[in-house]
Amino acid sequence: MKNFSLLLLIILFFFSSCKKNVLSKNNFFYEKAKSFRKANIIDSAFNYYNLAKNDYLKSNDSLGAAKSFVNMAIIQAGRGDFYGSIETSLEANNLLQNEKDSTIRSTLAANYNNMAISSSYLKNYDQSVEFYEKTLEYANDSENKSVYYNNISDVLILQGKLQSAKVYLKKAILAKDSNNYSMALNNLAKVKFLENKNYNPLPEFHKALTIREIKNDINGENSSYATLSDYYAEKDKAKSLYFANQLLSTATEIKSLSDQTEALQRLIVLDPKNYLINFKKFNEIHDSLQIERNNAKNQFALIRFDVEKIKKENEKKENELLKRNIGLSGLSLLLIGAFFWNKKRQKILKQEKELEVKNTELKMSKKVHDVVANGIYQVMTKIENQEDFDRDKALDELEFVYEKSRDISYDKVGEEKEFSKVISELIASFNSETVKTFTAGNNSAIWEPISATAKEEVYQMIRELMVNMKKHSHASHVAVKFEKINNMVDIQYKDNGIGISGDLIYKNGLRNTASRIETINGTITFDTKIEKGLKVNLSFPVS
Template sequence: MNRVLILACISLFISCTTDHGKNTSNTEVANDSALFYYISAKAKNNPLKKRYTAINKSLGFQKEREKDTLYTLTLYQKNLIHLSLKEFDSLQVYSDLLIDHALKTNDDAILSRQYYLMGYYYDYIAQKPQKAFYEYNNAKNYKKRINDSSWVGKNLYNMAIIQKTHNDFFGSKETITEALQYLNENKDTKYISSSYDVLATDHRKLLNHEEAIKYHLKAISSTQSDKDRLIYQNNLAATYIDFNKPKEAIGLLNEILNVPELQKNKTEYARVLDNLAYARWLAKEEVTAEAFTHPLGIRKKNKDHRGQLASYTHLGEYYLPIDRQKASLYFDSLIQLSKTMNIPRAEQDALKHLIQLQPDNVNFRDRYVFLQDSLYEQELKVKTQFAKYKYDDTLKQESILRLEKENAERALEVAEERNKKIMSYAGLIFVLLSSTFIGYFLIQRGRRIQQKNKIAVLQATYETEAALSRKLHDDFGGKLNHAMLLLQNGSDPDKVLDIVEVLYNQSRNFSRKINDVDTGPLFKESLFGMLGTYCKNAQLIVTGSKEINWDQISALTKKTLYKVLQELMTNMQKHSSATMVSIDFEQTKKIFRVEYMDNGVGASKEAIQNKNGLWNTEKRIDAINGSINFESEKGDGFKALIEIPN
């Protein structure tokens, strides 16, 4: 802050000393002066009167510059100073001025702060709960607009406190539950633990015993403040007392008494002593009157009027069965103090006991009935007003959102219509200029692809034919010559028949390789039959085939897949020494995928590249715009991944 003040002073000094010959305008001087006095007014170490003078000077330098951001901030600071100086009439005037200006400039951030400030004023100073509730609600809405989740929760918290104070426990429970959804677990731990305590009190007043105790315990466990923890523990003890569990209350209160922090807070210390005495009395333990009068004396000394109400109530109840006259005196004191503090509920509680002492006293009965009726009417009015505020606010927010949505949709429609026109004109020109080029390019590209595919198919066919020719010459021809020699030499006919049977099986295999593939309904059986013939010494595992819609796969794809898998199985049988082969089928909207794996000896990348059969598979797959990738290392099995467009 000191650095900012120094810079502002230097800026003001330079502005003043360069007025002649350096093009510094009066506007710049006014701006510097306004900023200087604004910073001075914000400095909390300055006396209030000095800050008040500074903020007025800053505002004076900003005449006819209401659109500047500094003007809004200055008005807000002026409101803060009026509140601190207890100049509440001026606060009202400048609050209206600021809100009107911020609404015109759509300054949601400053609106949220000003509404909160006025909520605080009506809550703690003017003591107008309905107005405070209204202002906090406005602050909450504007915090939502600027996505300040933490402060949304804090405003809801204040609204819930007001509802609880005015016995709208159900409404308070709903509001505080909503607040917990917005509070930040890392930044707002104090508010979160206090919210749990408020929620516990709401449940306590609504006679939800277990829920009340649960949330008191959550408040105690979540707070990081020793002072707050004592308050929450004391509240839990009071809840135990209300729910006729004095033993639990006594144990907890005795534990609190040993906490050193308690001695620093005389108000809470007196409350613990009074609650402990009352709990012991309810538990039928021997309790002296001094156990109640001692905390009463502390409360009187500290001017704790609310605490005195509790002490008078407990003393009246204590003396009720043993000294009716003293009981009446304490209940009379309770009535007088409740009237002074304007707490009719406490007066009604005292009258309830006095009617027990003096059942024939008509004045007591009439006053009790009057208070009961007026309290019911007042509380109903307040609850209804709170509910109406929330309901009206919900309708207003829905209306705002609906209007914003309609405006956005209308603007979007206009923009889309404009874009459509622009795009249609541009598209027409683009089509006219590029259609000839694109057509020519596509035709040429199609021809190239077609020619490339033809060449690839021919190459694959020639390679397959060459391989079959070599196999026919080497294997089939050799065995045939061997059989002929055996016959010429008069060898055992059984040996000749064995060779002939082998030749017959080989001829069938050659036939399968050469013949066209059945791509009809029996394709799946034909494919699996072919795969099975290669697995005499290996286990074949096929997965995913049931999920494949084979009817949707083209005949060309079926033929290619058949030939490629046949080549892979041939490679496995000849070279891999595999004991297990796995083939997985998978079909998506765009891709038909087949994954082949075996646990054979594998091969190096160089060996794979030198194998004509595997090279043929690549050519076949390329011809139908698919892809095949091989993964293998020496001694680590063999894997092939085939992907074909649907």
């Protein structure tokens, strides 16, 4: 159980009230952002931090811009946009150059702490520890160091590095702040028990819980309930169930979806009589959590799309339109000339027709592969990842594939649904206990100007990549990022699987992807030189 909300509050408070780290000048947008954050109106706070960042950059105030970036990154992490949060934090680091300045050092410490927390949630534990080490390198304040000591020990415990965790926890337990002390007390007792199963950690566990109850530290109480439930899991099922229910009750009270899912995961195991009720509730809350995080990603991406950037893009489009009109005049002259060599063109029509027949055969072959083979494989993947097999639903999906195969030459994707949802559902269908999929930037605005033909090709290409991942890559994490830059749509696919060599690209189903991107005047790049996994970049014009 991670006290994430508590850690964010501590860092946010640090940015808003630490007098020795006052910005170089008062900024209306920055002050407005702080007031919205204090009122827990997070979306507005993010928007005003973004405006403040732009204002600071215009006045060459790199520290103010960096602090705005850090607060934006913390808000993104708090809403589950962990990849976006790390990207925003890295932008802040680029502005923090003078590492001798105490204010910059404390800002760097908070920023690296945020990247460490985000990496931990993404299960990149080694990277998380590296970020925490950088955090401690720049930390100035002793109380903040106590927070960071607790944070790094959490990750080390997850890695099973108990001795290293104990070193940091012995430093953290010296904290004067009761929240940090109770956190360290609870974690240190947990480490001692994990090292020696004969050790009795209950006095420390209950002492930490008592401190948290007195301080009305709800997030801390949740951490204690989770620890006690895990401790009693094999010793006393009734007590373990009691603390799991306590965790669910407080998590529901503070509307923490992530804590509710943790509680329900325990109840599914501990309370077999109510297994179906708890399992259904877990699925509902888990789905709500994923929807909330996906919405946050798209919302934050839209907010950062500055008005100034839109203005520049409009000016660029006007210039492109002027050039296009000039080009049309030249095209008219070319068409006149084309009339005279038209007869020569007739001589090669027969050859072109023969080639067209071959291309049609190839296209039909690809559609059989995409619509039938990949469609069936997608249904198989869903069945494989479902604990409760829904026979009727599976039959309905197989019937859908059958109906599409009857008129395969007219196969179109996403006509009945908004296309961004079709893509999100496609990628999410490959989620399983061993594979986690992530989507970024997939909003309806990207797909509005895209033709139905291009959408069809994009859908099939993404499905081909996902099927290839499922069959061959052994990946545990897959991320697909969508972005519209000027008049181009860029799609970045990345997984952490075994990767592929250049020789294998032609031999597997990915040859269809390479062929398909050419039909919409796009390009594809396979980056097999990365340290681990596969990275594929797809790019095609809007029109």
